[in-house]
Amino acid sequence: MIMQVDVAVIGSGPAGLAAAIHAHESGARKVLLLEREEELGGILKQCIHNGFGLEQFKQDYTGPEYAERLIKELEKTGVQCFLNTLVTGLSSDKVIEALSPEHGALEITAKSIVLAMGCRERTRPSIGIPGTRPAGIFTAGVAQRFVNIDGYLPGKKVVILGSGDIGLIMARRLTLEGARVIGVYEIMSYPGGLKRNIVQCLNDFDIPLHLSHTVTEIRGKERVEGVVISKVDSNLHPVEGSEKSIECDTLLLSVGLIPENELSKKAGIELSVATNGPVTTEIMETSVPGIFTCGNVSTVFDIVDYVAHTGAVAGTFAARYASAKVSGSKQSVDVVAGENVRLLFPQRYGFQDDLVLFVRAAEPVEKPVTIEVTPPGSRISRPYARPNEMLRVKIPRGKLAEGKQPIKVSIREK
Amino acid sequence: MAAEKKHFVCVVCPIGCEIDVVHDGSKIISMEGNKCEKSEEFVSQELIEPMRILTTTVRIQESRWPVIPVRTDKAVPKRLFPRIMKQLRRIKLQAPVNMLDLVVSDILHTGANVIATRTMPRE
Numbered sequence: 001m002i003m004q005v006d007v008a009v010i011g012s013g014p015a016g017l018a019a020a021i022h023a024h025e026s027g028a029r030k031v032l033l034l035e036r037e038e039e040l041g042g043i044l045k046q047c048i049h050n051g052f053g054l055e056q057f058k059q060d061y062t063g064p065e066y067a068e069r070l071i072k073e074l075e076k077t078g079v080q081c082f083l084n085t086l087v088t089g090l091s092s093d094k095v096i097e098a099l100s101p102e103h104g105a106l107e108i109t110a111k112s113i114v115l116a117m118g119c120r121e122r123t124r125p126s127i128g129i130p131g132t133r134p135a136g137i138f139t140a141g142v143a144q145r146f147v148n149i150d151g152y153l154p155g156k157k158v159v160i161l162g163s164g165d166i167g168l169i170m171a172r173r174l175t176l177e178g179a180r181v182i183g184v185y186e187i188m189s190y191p192g193g194l195k196r197n198i199v200q201c202l203n204d205f206d207i208p209l210h211l212s213h214t215v216t217e218i219r220g221k222e223r224v225e226g227v228v229i230s231k232v233d234s235n236l237h238p239v240e241g242s243e244k245s246i247e248c249d250t251l252l253l254s255v256g257l258i259p260e261n262e263l264s265k266k267a268g269i270e271l272s273v274a275t276n277g278p279v280t281t282e283i284m285e286t287s288v289p290g291i292f293t294c295g296n297v298s299t300v301f302d303i304v305d306y307v308a309h310t311g312a313v314a315g316t317f318a319a320r321y322a323s324a325k326v327s328g329s330k331q332s333v334d335v336v337a338g339e340n341v342r343l344l345f346p347q348r349y350g351f352q353d354d355l356v357l358f359v360r361a362a363e364p365v366e367k368p369v370t371i372e373v374t375p376p377g378s379r380i381s382r383p384y385a386r387p388n389e390m391l392r393v394k395i396p397r398g399k400l401a402e403g404k405q406p407i408k409v410s411i412r413e414k
Numbered sequence: 415m416a417a418e419k420k421h422f423v424c425v426v427c428p429i430g431c432e433i434d435v436v437h438d439g440s441k442i443i444s445m446e447g448n449k450c451e452k453s454e455e456f457v458s459q460e461l462i463e464p465m466r467i468l469t470t471t472v473r474i475q476e477s478r479w480p481v482i483p484v485r486t487d488k489a490v491p492k493r494l495f496p497r498i499m500k501q502l503r504r505i506k507l508q509a510p511v512n513m514l515d516l517v518v519s520d521i522l523h524t525g526a527n528v529i530a531t532r533t534m535p536r537e
């Protein structure tokens with residue numbers, strides 16, 4: 001089937017849902033939402049814990065409730081949704097190839113496109129743990145799906161490597177379901193997940209968190225029988241003689257997320273080495289005019305409210321692009337990381353809208369800090385800066401005079 | 415009861431103040447490390463009875479998936495989590511179920527209801 005649409009959105013997690021809703025609200029007549037799974041909502045469907053929407057809706061939703069709220073909003077718009085539809089190709093002239101049992105092979109030409117494919121988990125090969133290859137090694141998100149959607153308990157005696165939020169959430173979830181979580185081991189000297197998750201998922205259930213530790217061997221033939229844990233030094237190298245053997249039947253990995261950009265690469269979109277996502281302007285436009293990006297395919301965000309915020313921006317500007325057929329950003333400058341900044345999003349500023357910056361610190365500062373954005377020389381105070389908690393700051397459009405000078409962002413102790 | 419020391423991490427907001435509390439078993443005698451007054455209410459409650467929202471799943475029949483997510487509609491004593499889980503393990507719902515439908519009312523006399531957190535059509 002050959003189709004033409006104004007705005008096509010790829011992925012129906014929180015970013016894609018928000019993008020589709022806002023594309024419609026901003027006047028796009030024909031909006032098409034493509035989802036590879038059989039239901040809308042993306043990963044929120046398996047995130048059954050609460051804590052979603054505290055910023056955006058001032059409500060404490062669970063993931064499925066948050067998704068259903070957006071889905072109900074979407075249903076009012078008349079946006080067309082293709083479920084079970086896998087996008088297999090994307091070109092820079094904005095033609096999407098997709099496959100679906102219902103519609104067959106699809107060729108969709110869109111005036112503008114929003115990428116909302118989300119991210120995927122890093123796996124054992126991406127961190128290279130030595131040892132045998134038994135059953136019982138899962139990424140935390142896969143285990144979450146088994147427990148919360150398919151109703152399976154993946155193991156009874158569990159070690160968790162990495163203190164990312166999904167790992168922490170799963171430590172609590174598996175404990176509630178009767179498994180024994182022996183401990184969470186984190187290679188860094190600070191935790192990966194949010195503080196409230198450390199407290200509510202580990203401390204509440206007396207699950208120990210071991211910082212500066214990693215798994216250096218996996219043992220077992222058919223099934224995991226145990227792991228070897230080692231301390232690491234300041235260069236993150238295992239310390240000889242610190243090895244400790246732990247008996248377990250399951251190892252969960254919560255060792256980071258990578259934006260899912262296979263399609264972006266096919267379209268020749270420029271990717272950022274720092275975020276692994278497209279190089280993006282403040283209106284969420286990629287290096288290919290008319291292709292926009294939002295949510296975790298852009299950079300991995302900490303909370304869903306930020307994801308939905310970028311979706312709303314991407315949807316709004318995708319609709320404008322589709323109606324005006326002009327490129328969003330004619331002139332743009334780089335946004336660059338200065339002192340104590342590990343990650344920045346967006347990476348470019350095109351003088352179209354306020355600059356909403358997402359900043360991740362390189363090193364933790366447990367004291368009041370100033371986030372300095374130059375030009376225009378804005379200084380924004382925050383009570384602390386932690387690598388595991390993204391900072392969001394807004395520089396109004398009116399403060400940023402057009403120029404060629406890059407915008408530098410630094411985090412300094414006050 | 416003699417005065418005792420206890421360490422808390424406040425979870426009222428994302429700052430997560432580390433608080434050292436001196437208490438007599440049920441009341442705060444003194445506390446330091448908190449940046450605002452909201453921590454006081456949090457710590458007082460933690461001393462008497464830590465309360466949390468419980469989120470989990472229960473089994474469901476005639477639906478696309480074998481389990482459906484549920485939660486308590488308000489915080490319940492944390493110490494009751496194992497008993498609530500045990501009771502919920504015995505439940506089997508029948509699809510269709512709507513989001514916020516009642517699953518168990520006044521679970522273990524806590525005053526909290528267990529409700530569904532998604533819509534599950536019949537299949």
